[in-house]
Amino acid sequence: MAGNSWLLLLCLAAVSTAGVLQARAQPDSNGFISIDCGLPGTASYVDDNTKLSYAPDAAFVGDAGSNHNISAEYITPKLSKRYLNVRSFPDGGRSCYTLRSLVSGLKYLLRASFVYGNYDGLRRPPVFDLHVGVNFWTTVNITDADKLEIPEAIVLVPGDCVQVCLVNTGSGTPFISGLDLRPLKSTLYPQANATQGLVLLGRLNFGPTDITDIVRYPDDPHDRFWYPWVDATSWSSISTTERVQNIDNDLFEAPSKVMQTAVTPRNASSNIEFFWDNDPQPNDPSPGYIGILHFSEVELLPGSATRQFYININGKQWYPKPFTPEYLYSDAIYNNNPHSGFARYNISLNATGNSTLPPIINAVEVFSVIPTTNVGTDSQDVSAITAIKEKYGGKKNWMGDPCVPKNLAWDGLACSYAISNPPTIISVNLSFSGLNGDLSSSFANLNAVQYIDLSHNNLTGSIPDSLSQLTSLAVLDLTGNKLSGSIPSGLLKRIQDGSLTLRYGDNPNLCSNGNSCQMAKRKSMLAIYIAIPVVLVVVIVSVAVLLLCFCRRNKQGDTSANETPMSHAPTSVSSYPQSSLQLENRCFTYKDLEMITNNFQRVLGRGGFGDVYDGFLEDGTQVAVKLRSDSSNQGVKEFLAEAQTLTRIHHKNLVSMIGYCKDGDYMALVYEYMSEGTLQEHISGNGRNTGFLNWRQRLKIALESAQGLEYLHKGCYPPLIHRDVKASNILLNAKLEAKIADFGLTKAYLNNDSHVSTNTLVGTLGYMDPEYHATLQLSTKSDVYSFGVVLLELVTGRPAIVSDPETMSIVQWARQRLARGNIEGVVDPPMRGDHDVNSVWKVADVALKCTAQSAAQRPTMAEVVAQLHECLELEDARAAGGGDANGGYYTGGSSSDPYHSYNAYADVSQTSTGFEVEHNFGRVPTMPTGPAAR
Numbered sequence: 046m047a048g049n050s051w052l053l054l055l056c057l058a059a060v061s062t063a064g065v066l067q068a069r070a071q072p073d074s075n076g077f078i079s080i081d082c083g084l085p086g087t088a089s090y091v092d093d094n095t096k097l098s099y100a101p102d103a104a105f106v107g108d109a110g111s112n113h114n115i116s117a118e119y120i121t122p123k124l125s126k127r128y129l130n131v132r133s134f135p136d137g138g139r140s141c142y143t144l145r146s147l148v149s150g151l152k153y154l155l156r157a158s159f160v161y162g163n164y165d166g167l168r169r170p171p172v173f174d175l176h177v178g179v180n181f182w183t184t185v186n187i188t189d190a191d192k193l194e195i196p197e198a199i200v201l202v203p204g205d206c207v208q209v210c211l212v213n214t215g216s217g218t219p220f221i222s223g224l225d226l227r228p229l230k231s232t233l234y235p236q237a238n239a240t241q242g243l244v245l246l247g248r249l250n251f252g253p254t255d256i257t258d259i260v261r262y263p264d265d266p267h268d269r270f271w272y273p274w275v276d277a278t279s280w281s282s283i284s285t286t287e288r289v290q291n292i293d294n295d296l297f298e299a300p301s302k303v304m305q306t307a308v309t310p311r312n313a314s315s316n317i318e319f320f321w322d323n324d325p326q327p328n329d330p331s332p333g334y335i336g337i338l339h340f341s342e343v344e345l346l347p348g349s350a351t352r353q354f355y356i357n358i359n360g361k362q363w364y365p366k367p368f369t370p371e372y373l374y375s376d377a378i379y380n381n382n383p384h385s386g387f388a389r390y391n392i393s394l395n396a397t398g399n400s401t402l403p404p405i406i407n408a409v410e411v412f413s414v415i416p417t418t419n420v421g422t423d424s425q426d427v428s429a430i431t432a433i434k435e436k437y438g439g440k441k442n443w444m445g446d447p448c449v450p451k452n453l454a455w456d457g458l459a460c461s462y463a464i465s466n467p468p469t470i471i472s473v474n475l476s477f478s479g480l481n482g483d484l485s486s487s488f489a490n491l492n493a494v495q496y497i498d499l500s501h502n503n504l505t506g507s508i509p510d511s512l513s514q515l516t517s518l519a520v521l522d523l524t525g526n527k528l529s530g531s532i533p534s535g536l537l538k539r540i541q542d543g544s545l546t547l548r549y550g551d552n553p554n555l556c557s558n559g560n561s562c563q564m565a566k567r568k569s570m571l572a573i574y575i576a577i578p579v580v581l582v583v584v585i586v587s588v589a590v591l592l593l594c595f596c597r598r599n600k601q602g603d604t605s606a607n608e609t610p611m612s613h614a615p616t617s618v619s620s621y622p623q624s625s626l627q628l629e630n631r632c633f634t635y636k637d638l639e640m641i642t643n644n645f646q647r648v649l650g651r652g653g654f655g656d657v658y659d660g661f662l663e664d665g666t667q668v669a670v671k672l673r674s675d676s677s678n679q680g681v682k683e684f685l686a687e688a689q690t691l692t693r694i695h696h697k698n699l700v701s702m703i704g705y706c707k708d709g710d711y712m713a714l715v716y717e718y719m720s721e722g723t724l725q726e727h728i729s730g731n732g733r734n735t736g737f738l739n740w741r742q743r744l745k746i747a748l749e750s751a752q753g754l755e756y757l758h759k760g761c762y763p764p765l766i767h768r769d770v771k772a773s774n775i776l777l778n779a780k781l782e783a784k785i786a787d788f789g790l791t792k793a794y795l796n797n798d799s800h801v802s803t804n805t806l807v808g809t810l811g812y813m814d815p816e817y818h819a820t821l822q823l824s825t826k827s828d829v830y831s832f833g834v835v836l837l838e839l840v841t842g843r844p845a846i847v848s849d850p851e852t853m854s855i856v857q858w859a860r861q862r863l864a865r866g867n868i869e870g871v872v873d874p875p876m877r878g879d880h881d882v883n884s885v886w887k888v889a890d891v892a893l894k895c896t897a898q899s900a901a902q903r904p905t906m907a908e909v910v911a912q913l914h915e916c917l918e919l920e921d922a923r924a925a926g927g928g929d930a931n932g933g934y935y936t937g938g939s940s941s942d943p944y945h946s947y948n949a950y951a952d953v954s955q956t957s958t959g960f961e962v963e964h965n966f967g968r969v970p971t972m973p974t975g976p977a978a979r
């Protein structure tokens with residue numbers, strides 16, 4: 046099940062490439078696909094050595110990326126033609142090659158190759174990831190401009206195509222020199238199956254006659270690369286000119302040319318020993334390994350001689366019996382269940398007491414195992430969105446699977462990730478995307494879609510009625526196009542029964558008769574309220590406050606940390622551009638709000654003030670409408686205070702007000718919509734937003750909320766104290782950007798006095814500054830205290846008041862544990878192990894300083910912001926240093942080929958004890974006596 050659809054991807058993708066090219070994007074008569082990436086034009090060429098035909102890559106990659114030649118200084122006569130050019134992908138996070146016309150369910154060998162050759166003149170080889178379909182394959186770490194990296198994987202392909210994707214991980218521009226696909230019989234390499242793939246660590250041919258010769262096609266019909274390995278100091282080479290046969294049902298089909306040569310210890314009483322080292326991967330510090338040792342006797346032994354040896358891994362028998370290779374037949378010892386958990390894997394072959402000859406070995410392959418369990422997006426959604434992409438061009442990152450992995454999901458799409466089903470597309474936002482032509486009927490094939498926004502494009506023609514079949518569709522926004530005809534009846538019905546909100550204003554040619562026309566008129570009335578002058582603003586916003594208070598403007602993208610705090614009052618009040626107030630905040634009537642919220646249908650949350658509703662402005666902008674309820678315990682005063690505050694604060698980390706309503710007794714504030722809800726919901730795992738936050742996301746949220754508070758404290762005059770900082774007042778938008786909300790209790794205080802006295806205690810239990818509690822003396826340091834509590838919640842994943850087992854504040858709880866140096870004991874359990882410990886310690890330390898008893902000992906928010914910046918850098922440094930997939934390859938023995946290296950060392954003796962080695966090996970059944978054709 047899971048395995049069935051993991052690669053089932055976009056077989057339709059990139060059909061945009063011309064039919065002419067398409068013909069060459071087919072496997073050759075062997076079923077091979079051999080691509081020379083970055084080769085311009087459409088002509089293939091035949092390689093002199095292998096006689097294989099190499100095709101240019103345009104037909105496989107569409108128009109992504111650009112061609113480059115490697116720099117002349119790296120061109121040597123030995124370098125084959127395919128490495129002279131590369132294709133690089135400076136744009137987009139993920140760029141994919143699609144290999145089509147495959148046989149579903151068959152196993153394939155995939156091999157990518159990379160020669161950097163300073164093609165970009167930057168002398169900075171990049172590091173990036175490779176994915177096979179929606180599953181991680183390996184990290185490509187190019188360490189030298191002239192080094193050839195050739196990652197290889199063996200995977201089972203469930204569909205009739207497979208994608209190989211290069212993923213930009215922020216360490217340079219991905220590029221590629223070549224890509225090969227070779228079919229393998231499905232019985233070969235039984236360890237590769239629907240749920241796991243094999244990534245090659247090394248494939249070595251022992252004792253070749255020509256020590257520079259890499260055996261491949263046509264000697265190996267599967268075109269595997271067998272690298273030579275000789276070590277003249279420890280091993281002597283032995284060989285035969287007779288053909289070595291594969292037995293029936295051979296699981297590995299090692300080629301005769303490889304099996305004809307072998308090594309044996311130079312000193313007949315020694316063992317054959319070699320090893321490979323654990324190669325940690327970004328998502329798996331200790332991958333499992335599959336080893337395959339290939340044996341064949343190459344000497345015709347006299348009757349009195351025996352060659353019999355044990356095969357050991359890390360000092361334990363791998364194969365439980367003495368082993369004797371058969372003359373001129375290939376045989377293999379291998380494991381099915383991966384070995385893992387060792388820093389080094391030592392293989393040793395020692396002769397038994399009865400043996401008259403030392404051990405031999407002909408070849409070895411070592412693979413690490415990768416899971417291929419990620420499931421791609423629902424295939425019908427993939428077809429539909431691919432057709433939409435073909436029609437309109439799509440957006441920049443529309444490559445690979447639309448929803449998987451999450452962090453590479455296509456821009457403008459939102460997906461639902463249910464555990465048991467493939468992900469589905471639930472929202473498509475293509476507003477302002479310059480779409481031309483008619484409205485694609487493929488939208489009607491997105492079965493789970495709830496929200497489609499195609500506003501402000503150039504769409505023409507009529508609206509397809511098939512869209513009314515989308516039962517989950519709740520909002521269809523077609524505002525600002527050139528659509529014509531009338532609203533189809535199916536859609537009208539959906540609108541009338543309240544299951545669909547259709548926006549279609551500003552389509553001059555739409556609906557000239559009948560019901561639909563009337564509807565349109567009624568709708569277009571809505572637009573009038575844009576024009577209502579914002580006179581009412583003075584009704585609720587006291588003029589005095591406006592004149593006395595102002596806040597520094599914070600342009601999008603600024604971080605206030607980099608700005609100098611404003612410590613002086615404005616010299617002239619008139620220098621403040623008053624008009625900006627009126628331009629930015631709209632006044633809504635209660636009727637408007639009814640429209641916006643569809644009669645207050647969906648409640649987003651409940652607060653002391655009243656309920657918060659989901660709504661859409663006429664331009665499709667999603668908003669949150671906070672409506673004061675009569676029973677509210679937050680009074681008119683707080684409402685006015687909040688409106689007042691919001692009109693003058695502008696910072697990317699403070700929730701912004703779009704408008705307000707003061708219509709009779711109705712009062713409401715209209716805010717920007719924060720789709721991911723409150724931080725508290727994420728920490729507690731309760732509520733509609735329960736996605737787990739990793740440490741980096743938490744750090745970013747901490748830093749952003751700190752910046753919002755810093756702005757209130759430093760960027761406003763007089764400074765503002767929030768007074769109710771808590772996890773439920775930190776909201777997250779779709780990009781998980783944090784913004785501080787709820788300014789109902791916010792108070793201004795004048796700088797010349799370091800405290801404000803308040804006569805009522807406000808705030809939330811668990812977050813309240815103890816000093817303020819005792820003295821009613823309020824300062825910005827009270828917010829710092831509350832923020833410290835939020836930091837502890839982020840580190841521990843626990844609420845402000847814990848019961849463990851007794852009820853106490855999280856400050857006390859964490860202080861007790863941290864005093865014992867027990868950081869892992871306080872860290873949120875699901876986060877353990879996946880974070881930079883120093884960065885967690887540092888945040889915990891900042892949190893403890895923020896929650897010092899005495900306000901004077903607490904840092905300012907500016908200091909907190911600076912500290913959190915450093916924490917984020919620590920964490921990013923850890924993440925960047927994580928992977929080293931292909932590094933660690935090393936040139937083994939005396940091999941002189943500069944273009945390969947291998948991660949195994951000859952003849953190293955090391956005794957190791959105490960390891961458990963599973964006895965789940967296997968062995969190719971040896972052929973019974975029979976008609977052995979020589």
Ligand SMILES: *[C@@H]1O[C@H](CO)[C@@H](O)[C@H](O)[C@H]1NC(C)=O
Pocket residue numbers: 112113114
């Ligand atoms: C790469 O080199 C070839 C042959 O020297 C030349 O024809 C081609 O224009 C070069 N391409 C680029 C992108 O520089």
Ligand SMILES: *[C@@H]1O[C@H](CO)[C@@H](O)[C@H](O)[C@H]1NC(C)=O
Pocket residue numbers: 048236237238239240241381382
């Ligand atoms: C693939 O092989 C692994 C290891 O032998 C096994 O655990 C897994 O169940 C297999 N998957 C399938 C789909 O057979």
Ligand SMILES: *[C@@H]1O[C@H](CO)[C@@H](O)[C@H](O)[C@H]1NC(C)=O
Pocket residue numbers: 355357360361362395396397398
């Ligand atoms: C060979 O190795 C096995 C396992 O390490 C050990 O039990 C055995 O004694 C060794 N035999 C010889 C002859 O060294």
Ligand SMILES: *[C@@H]1O[C@H](CO)[C@@H](O)[C@H](O)[C@H]1NC(C)=O
Pocket residue numbers: 367397399
């Ligand atoms: C060694 O030879 C003896 C006598 O032929 C036999 O009994 C014993 O099983 C043999 N041992 C091995 C490991 O083959």
Ligand SMILES: *[C@@H]1O[C@H](CO)[C@@H](O)[C@H](O)[C@H]1NC(C)=O
Pocket residue numbers: 478479480501502503
């Ligand atoms: C629509 O097309 C016209 C001309 O065809 C162009 O001027 C205009 O910018 C386009 N509008 C949008 C929103 O793409």
Ligand SMILES: *[C@@H]1O[C@H](CO)[C@@H](O)[C@H](O)[C@H]1NC(C)=O
Pocket residue numbers: 172186187188216925926927928929930932933
């Ligand atoms: C790439 O390899 C180099 C050399 O082995 C290593 O220092 C570096 O950390 C690696 N980079 C990444 C991102 O893995």
